[in-house]
Amino acid sequence: xxxxxxxxxxxxxxxxxxxLTCGLSFGSVxxxxxxxxxxxxxxxxxxxxxYSTNTRSSGVPDRFSGSILGNKAALTITGAQxxxxxxxxxxxxxxxxxxxxxxxxxxxVL
Amino acid sequence: xxxxxxxxxxxxxxxxxxxLTCSVSGGSISSSSYYWGWIRQPPGKGLEWIGSIYYxxxxxxxxSLKSRVTISVDTSKNQxxxxxxxxxxxxxxxxxxxxxxxDSQFDPWGQGTLVTVSS
Numbered sequence: 001x002x003x004x005x006x007x008x009x010x011x012x013x014x015x016x017x018x019x020l021t022c023g024l025s026f027g028s029v030x031x032x033x034x035x036x037x038x039x040x041x042x043x044x045x046x047x048x049x050x051y052s053t054n055t056r057s058s059g060v061p062d063r064f065s066g067s068i069l070g071n072k073a074a075l076t077i078t079g080a081q082x083x084x085x086x087x088x089x090x091x092x093x094x095x096x097x098x099x100x101x102x103x104x105x106x107x108x109v110l
Numbered sequence: 111x112x113x114x115x116x117x118x119x120x121x122x123x124x125x126x127x128x129x130l131t132c133s134v135s136g137g138s139i140s141s142s143s144y145y146w147g148w149i150r151q152p153p154g155k156g157l158e159w160i161g162s163i164y165y166x167x168x169x170x171x172x173x174s175l176k177s178r179v180t181i182s183v184d185t186s187k188n189q190x191x192x193x194x195x196x197x198x199x200x201x202x203x204x205x206x207x208x209x210x211x212x213d214s215q216f217d218p219w220g221q222g223t224l225v226t227v228s229s
Contacts, residue, residue, distance in 0.1 A: 001174070036215045038157075045206055045222050046157065051215035089157050093213045097145070097170025099159040 006102035022090030028071035033092040035073035112137040114220035132207030145210035150203040
């Protein structure tokens with residue numbers, strides 16, 4: 001069974017930069033998996049941040065960026081703000097209509 | 111602006127079938143560019159893709175749920191539906207519907223609806 005891996009938790013200082021990653025239990029993540037990233041605050045539906053590896057969704061500040069770093073997809077937040085404290089999820093497209101979400105990363109800004 | 115809204119019972123008994131509907135407004139479910147999906151999130155846990163459907167009726171399911179899931183579409187009502195059979199407490203979750211843009215993203219999402227499995 002395919003497992004998509006994310007750091008369970010991460011901490012960043014206000015104004016700092018943090019990179020969250022999204023990996024595979026087997027092999028490497030490439031653009032062919034069309035990684036996308038979602039931000040979720042408690043009680044709310046997820047909000048799209050990045051899709052197709054590095055395309056920012058409408059209205060998303062440019063301090064959020066996506067990339068492939070090594071063998072993983074990555075979400076980088078530059079100049080972290082207090083309201084960036086959220087859960088972040090990646091999802092990978094496995095082909096044949098199948099998607100797999102990562103377990104999510106809880107980001108703390110302090 | 112496209113909006114999605116989930117509806118259905120908030121309480122289902124164990125071993126019964128969970129049934130939810132997602133109503134789409136502000137756009138056509140018959141658009142050739144999109145699929146329509148269901149995602150769930152157990153309390154305090156992460157997101158899990160359940161399955162997706164194309165307006166033509168082609169379906170794609172999470173292999174771990176495939177034996178219990180049926181997703182259908184009603185283009186006349188601009189709705190799609192989820193049925194999950196033989197539910198247990200482990201199926202208690204917030205269920206979201208979302209538009210699936212080809213192979214790129216889930217957007218937008220419905221607000222989600224909590225379904226509790228309990229006798």
